[in-house]
Amino acid sequence: AQRVTQPEKLLSVFKGAPVELKCNYSYSGSPELFWYVQYSRQRLQLLLRHISRESIKGFTADLNKGETSFHLKKPFAQEEDSAMYYCALSGFEAGGTSYGKLTFGQGTILTVHP
Amino acid sequence: GAVVSQHPSRVICKSGTSVKIECRSLDFQATTMFWYRQFPKQSLMLMATSNEGSKATYEQGVEKDKFLINHASLTLSTLTVTSAHPEDSSFYICSADNRNSYSYEQYFGPGTRLTVT
Numbered sequence: 090a091q092r093v094t095q096p097e098k099l100l101s102v103f104k105g106a107p108v109e110l111k112c113n114y115s116y117s118g119s120p121e122l123f124w125y126v127q128y129s130r131q132r133l134q135l136l137l138r139h140i141s142r143e144s145i146k147g148f149t150a151d152l153n154k155g156e157t158s159f160h161l162k163k164p165f166a167q168e169e170d171s172a173m174y175y176c177a178l179s180g181f182e183a184g185g186t187s188y189g190k191l192t193f194g195q196g197t198i199l200t201v202h203p
Numbered sequence: 204g205a206v207v208s209q210h211p212s213r214v215i216c217k218s219g220t221s222v223k224i225e226c227r228s229l230d231f232q233a234t235t236m237f238w239y240r241q242f243p244k245q246s247l248m249l250m251a252t253s254n255e256g257s258k259a260t261y262e263q264g265v266e267k268d269k270f271l272i273n274h275a276s277l278t279l280s281t282l283t284v285t286s287a288h289p290e291d292s293s294f295y296i297c298s299a300d301n302r303n304s305y306s307y308e309q310y311f312g313p314g315t316r317l318t319v320t
Binding site for chain 2: 125131132133134135175189190191192193194195196198
């Protein structure tokens with residue numbers, strides 16, 4: 090079974106401070122990890138995925154298979170980063186193509202104060 | 204970018220009636236669509252996976268006779284909540300994968316707020 094855990098339901102930081110949203114996962118196979126973001130009154134949208142190794146809006150996330158973690162980090166938080174963040178996992182089926190079914194963590198509400 | 208729409212955005216119905224929610228991929232074809240349920244300030248819970256032209260696959264604990272899913276075309280999937288009860292009140296969200304994209308991504312609809320009175 091696949092499981093995603095986001096231990097912090099709420100996270101508050103001040104503008105300019107570093108921020109780290111934690112995500113741990115449990116999956117026996119080779120997972121694909123994602124971070125999704127939901128801004129106020131908007132739909133869920135993909136922020137980044139581990140295979141892209143990109144930095145989106147200043148956010149990065151590194152997959153640590155040893156610690157089964159995929160923490161989201163940003164060195165200097167901005168007020169517009171305030172949103173709900175979900176970590177999600179998709180398990181690979183045999184053959185290496187993503188099955189597509191996403192398992193979401195509980196979500197972390199990030200609030201960046203001015 | 205790829206857009207997924209849902210209709211209606213809000214619906215209020217009486218207990219015992221049925222409600223249909225539509226999910227459309229507007230500018231791409233979706234082999235697979237997913238239906239989620241989200242309770243206030245909680246995570247998304249996958250209800251079922253819907254593949255065009257075949258029966259939906261339901262997650263454990265989701266009643267397939269209560270939540271009827273039809274995926275008649277590559278751009279439309281519907282979720283019908285049959286004989287709705289107040290406990291079915293929730294936020295229902297669909298997503299669609301982009302079969303034309305070389306890198307897999309799910310695109311989410313804006314959600315439908317269902318209130319059963």
